[in-house]
Amino acid sequence: MQISEDTGLPVSNKTDKRFHGFGMKSIAAVANDYEGNVDVCADNRAKVFEIRVVIPIPRKGDQSW
Numbered sequence: 001m002q003i004s005e006d007t008g009l010p011v012s013n014k015t016d017k018r019f020h021g022f023g024m025k026s027i028a029a030v031a032n033d034y035e036g037n038v039d040v041c042a043d044n045r046a047k048v049f050e051i052r053v054v055i056p057i058p059r060k061g062d063q064s065w
Contacts, residue, residue: 003042003049010040010049024051031055 002011009024028038036055043049 003040008038008040010042027051027053 002013003009004011007025007028009028024040031038031053034055036053039052039054041050041052
């Protein structure tokens with residue numbers, strides 16, 4: 001599995017790439033909207049990837065969202 005240097009997300013290896021990757025892009029967009037981040041790690045030998053989404057919990061009374 002290859003991770004894109006531009007997006008940090010996995011690159012689809014399926015033949016019709018037009019309909020792949022929307023879920024990962026949506027996850028990254030939501031994390032970004034809430035001042036969080038997405039970290040993706042790939043294990044090519046096991047053919048798996050791990051995605052870690054971190055979204056900060058607002059403090060009581062914080063109106064930034």
